[in-house]
Amino acid sequence: MTLEELQRTAQEERASQSKVACHLHVCTAASCLSAGSAQVKQALEQELAERGMRSFCRVKGVGCMGLCSAGPLVAAHPEGFLYGRVTPEDAPDITRSLVEGRPVRRLSVPTDQPFFRRQLKLVLENAGLVDPERLEEYIAAGGYASLLKALTEMTPQDVIREVTISGLRGRGGAGYPTGLKWSTVAKSTDAEKYVVCNADEGDPGAFMDRAVLESDPHRVLEGMTIAAYAVGARHGFIYVRAEYPLAVARLRTAIRQAERAGLLGNRIAGTPFSFHIEVRLGAGAFVCGEETALMASIEGRRGTPRPRPPYPAEYGLWGHSTLINNVETFANIPVIVREGGQWFARIGTATSKGTKVFALAGRVVNTGLIEVPMGISLREIIFEIGGGIPDGRRFKAVQTGGPSGGCIPEEHLDTPVDYESLAALGSMMGSGGLIVMDDTTCMVDLARFFLEFSKGESCGKCVPCRVGTAHLYELLDRLVKGEANGESLRMLEELSDLLRHTSLCGLGQSAPNPVLSTLRYFREEYEAHLAGRCLAGTCRVGANR
Amino acid sequence: MNAGIKTLRIDGRDVSARADQTILQVARENDIFIPSLCYLEGLSPVGACRLCLVEVKGASRLLPACVTRVEEGMEVTTRSERLEAYRRMILELLFSERNHICSVCVSNGHCELQSLAERLNLTHVHFPYRYPRLPVDASHPRFVADHNRCILCTRCVRVCDEIEGAHTWDVMGRGIEARVITDLNQPWGESESCTSCGKCVHVCPTGALSEKGRSVAEMAKRRQFLPYLTMMRTQAR
Amino acid sequence: MNWVRPTPPSEDKRWKIVDAAMRRMGYRRDALIEALHSVQETFGYLDDDSLRYVAQSLRLPLSAVYGVATFYHFFTLKPPGKHTCVVCTGTACHIKGAPQLLEMMEREYQLKPGETTADGRLSLLTARCVGSCGLAPVVVLDRELGGKLTPEQLRHWLEKRLAYDA
Numbered sequence: 001m002t003l004e005e006l007q008r009t010a011q012e013e014r015a016s017q018s019k020v021a022c023h024l025h026v027c028t029a030a031s032c033l034s035a036g037s038a039q040v041k042q043a044l045e046q047e048l049a050e051r052g053m054r055s056f057c058r059v060k061g062v063g064c065m066g067l068c069s070a071g072p073l074v075a076a077h078p079e080g081f082l083y084g085r086v087t088p089e090d091a092p093d094i095t096r097s098l099v100e101g102r103p104v105r106r107l108s109v110p111t112d113q114p115f116f117r118r119q120l121k122l123v124l125e126n127a128g129l130v131d132p133e134r135l136e137e138y139i140a141a142g143g144y145a146s147l148l149k150a151l152t153e154m155t156p157q158d159v160i161r162e163v164t165i166s167g168l169r170g171r172g173g174a175g176y177p178t179g180l181k182w183s184t185v186a187k188s189t190d191a192e193k194y195v196v197c198n199a200d201e202g203d204p205g206a207f208m209d210r211a212v213l214e215s216d217p218h219r220v221l222e223g224m225t226i227a228a229y230a231v232g233a234r235h236g237f238i239y240v241r242a243e244y245p246l247a248v249a250r251l252r253t254a255i256r257q258a259e260r261a262g263l264l265g266n267r268i269a270g271t272p273f274s275f276h277i278e279v280r281l282g283a284g285a286f287v288c289g290e291e292t293a294l295m296a297s298i299e300g301r302r303g304t305p306r307p308r309p310p311y312p313a314e315y316g317l318w319g320h321s322t323l324i325n326n327v328e329t330f331a332n333i334p335v336i337v338r339e340g341g342q343w344f345a346r347i348g349t350a351t352s353k354g355t356k357v358f359a360l361a362g363r364v365v366n367t368g369l370i371e372v373p374m375g376i377s378l379r380e381i382i383f384e385i386g387g388g389i390p391d392g393r394r395f396k397a398v399q400t401g402g403p404s405g406g407c408i409p410e411e412h413l414d415t416p417v418d419y420e421s422l423a424a425l426g427s428m429m430g431s432g433g434l435i436v437m438d439d440t441t442c443m444v445d446l447a448r449f450f451l452e453f454s455k456g457e458s459c460g461k462c463v464p465c466r467v468g469t470a471h472l473y474e475l476l477d478r479l480v481k482g483e484a485n486g487e488s489l490r491m492l493e494e495l496s497d498l499l500r501h502t503s504l505c506g507l508g509q510s511a512p513n514p515v516l517s518t519l520r521y522f523r524e525e526y527e528a529h530l531a532g533r534c535l536a537g538t539c540r541v542g543a544n545r
Numbered sequence: 546m547n548a549g550i551k552t553l554r555i556d557g558r559d560v561s562a563r564a565d566q567t568i569l570q571v572a573r574e575n576d577i578f579i580p581s582l583c584y585l586e587g588l589s590p591v592g593a594c595r596l597c598l599v600e601v602k603g604a605s606r607l608l609p610a611c612v613t614r615v616e617e618g619m620e621v622t623t624r625s626e627r628l629e630a631y632r633r634m635i636l637e638l639l640f641s642e643r644n645h646i647c648s649v650c651v652s653n654g655h656c657e658l659q660s661l662a663e664r665l666n667l668t669h670v671h672f673p674y675r676y677p678r679l680p681v682d683a684s685h686p687r688f689v690a691d692h693n694r695c696i697l698c699t700r701c702v703r704v705c706d707e708i709e710g711a712h713t714w715d716v717m718g719r720g721i722e723a724r725v726i727t728d729l730n731q732p733w734g735e736s737e738s739c740t741s742c743g744k745c746v747h748v749c750p751t752g753a754l755s756e757k758g759r760s761v762a763e764m765a766k767r768r769q770f771l772p773y774l775t776m777m778r779t780q781a782r
Numbered sequence: 783m784n785w786v787r788p789t790p791p792s793e794d795k796r797w798k799i800v801d802a803a804m805r806r807m808g809y810r811r812d813a814l815i816e817a818l819h820s821v822q823e824t825f826g827y828l829d830d831d832s833l834r835y836v837a838q839s840l841r842l843p844l845s846a847v848y849g850v851a852t853f854y855h856f857f858t859l860k861p862p863g864k865h866t867c868v869v870c871t872g873t874a875c876h877i878k879g880a881p882q883l884l885e886m887m888e889r890e891y892q893l894k895p896g897e898t899t900a901d902g903r904l905s906l907l908t909a910r911c912v913g914s915c916g917l918a919p920v921v922v923l924d925r926e927l928g929g930k931l932t933p934e935q936l937r938h939w940l941e942k943r944l945a946y947d948a
Contacts, residue, residue, distance in 0.1 A: 031914045034927030068916030204872030204911035242819065242856050243912055281819055283854030285719075286910060300814035301846075302716065302853040307592040307612045361874035361915035368916050399873065433915075435873045449876050453910065459853075460697065460716070460723035461593045467638040470721040471672055491672070498634050501607060502595045706843075715845035717852040728844040729830050730852075738844060 013140035028061035037072035043088035063215020065128035068368035083107035114384040127215035135257040146337035159230040165341030167353030172326030175419040185231040188321035193233035202286035203402030206433035209327035213247035217254035223330030241282040286457035305505035348374035352418035362435040379413035393438035401430025404510035406517025442536035443522040448476035450514035465508030482541035553619040568610035587775035641672040644693035651764035652752030684734030695753035701745035788838035791831035863905035870920040872911030878918040886933035
């Protein structure tokens, strides 16, 4: 597809959309689907057909609109009505409201609240607006224009320069400067290079990548293709965890559509550049989010990491130079190419540019998906965007970075969200999971939860992690049950130090973080457990005494 | 200056090395002691046991000497209080992981785990012993696999894959549940791929793999064959 | 010596699906995980015969295939029960009551994660996170997702599902 054809497709699609006065967007991402949104969509279509309103209003399935706790969500455009907790029985009321021009009060979700107002959508700019299963809608929203711009107006070096200027850092959690990674792979003289998208999102409590893949899959393909052009790769893989069947299906559909349209595969957009993408499934191993383990998995082997250096840019898939980036990182590329690196660098803080997608979950009123500029405070995210703590309970801590991260207590809530600030507090940005906890959460139990996870996910290759996580878990389990003694805290700290400094990969190195972080801010809970009491009141301490 | 030769400093001593050598290889050439268990000359290094970690000036992390290539001007420290403490703790973790009872073991006196513990002055293990229930597989006509003594160094996996070529051994499961297995986790004696060459037995650092008929302290390993075979195979390629 | 394609473990026509999956990837060794996914999806679990067949088709050592099959928790070597109940044990679900759901399963069905009832009707599994944290705690029963469940609601749902068979 050439630029002219792209623009023509966009025009045709927009014309087709404008023939209908109004659109009802029904969220068909995993969360709302499991709450019954497919039935809601069907009911709405039926209702409109029965009322003879099909030429006036069309129903379409869209991706994530963000406020998952209020799902299934239905939005009416251009009226701007947003409805939550919709059931198929609400179809008559909703269709009637379109005719009357007045929203259905009992279903209405205010769109003027901080949850929506305070977000800045770049990665999610199309989520909830386009049908993720229609390429034409992505094109009409400006999709693939960045790819064509890169292929026809920019050199690979130009692309890398924009990405470098943008200051984009890896969104998988480590925050490595993306432009630097790209230029390292680009410089390699390897004849066969690969681009890999890490969609293994294994952090429990994180669903950002899932939402992006289900809501706007073409965006990720476009980002990967631009990257392949920039570094000189001809083959790409998207490694998706098997627990995301909808994301896998939508990706496969998107790849087929893009190939048929000449936007992926051989001679893209009529240029000499060719790039093929293959989807590869994970199979239930958190460690495969680590890049060397991920590559081992793509190669059909056990997903055990190997020592780095050499890094994938030098020695990656099958020994070839490989670029690995997270889903969200690639999803930022189209907008960076479109607006320029400098525009992007104006958002965020001095060291952390752009936005970050967060999955807000746990004990907070508004759970769901948000995208905010870097530098926003945790307090604003939790209490304004998140709506605060439900049931009149008190905020206790927010967990960032999943099992590799740490807890942040109330006194640090005004910390701006950026890579360095969170690390300084003993946590990390991580992939974007934010779990909010209130005073009913026991921090010792939470530490045990994370260690149980790390112990189960340890690949077993290196001694410190394999045996260390088992011992850490045992110690925490005894602490939770009130069977530990004073030695236990010292041993926890000793093992934590050992794992941090001697483990082979990031899993072992960061497995102690939840322990260290809860010991730092909530040591009194550990002391209480030693003395046979649980300050949160949830653990049955001393039951075996 | 010959581009293929590097000079570096290990524990304050200047040493020279080929560009493709690792810190561990150079250290051993110069009789500088760096402990290791998963490393065996002739097999590909994996950097798994973490005993060979050394401090390198300018590096933010400790680096495994067995897989880290030397660089010009590198400054390596192989001994420090911190490294000694980590090494002892790693050994303690190994002793606590499975059932290592030297007094009744076929490799008593000939065991690399035992020797290393002695050398590093390990006097007691302060981590709680786990006492897992692990099997002894004596189904093979010539050899015995005692999983109680295994430290998952994977030397058996590597020698069978890289030198013998049969790839009879591999690892099943993961984490603390990981175990070495033959074929489809069958008794070793029923393995279809095993050639009974015995290489795995002799590269095994402990009494996990031994020859039948050996009693306590009688299993001394002989691995003179390994560098010779490796050299022959490399040349043949 | 030319490699000969092995014959499938049985006459079951569904082996063609597995063959197609391996052929699509040129019978390369990196097709292993996709091949195992295909076997599990088609037959419900991986048994020795299927592992052997995949190993021979892809020219891989038996122990390597076994090692991969047991490394990844998605794969199971045991036949599943007629119904599979997956309790999500992600962080959000943990905070919102997943442990209580598991306690109920042990109490009412004598099932720990990874086990199947003696009559083969129900298997209990845990998943590290299914990515629907807004609906915590989440349970997937036979591919149907249920959210915000109390132990009582889960038991009711299970009873209805099991009664449907009778």
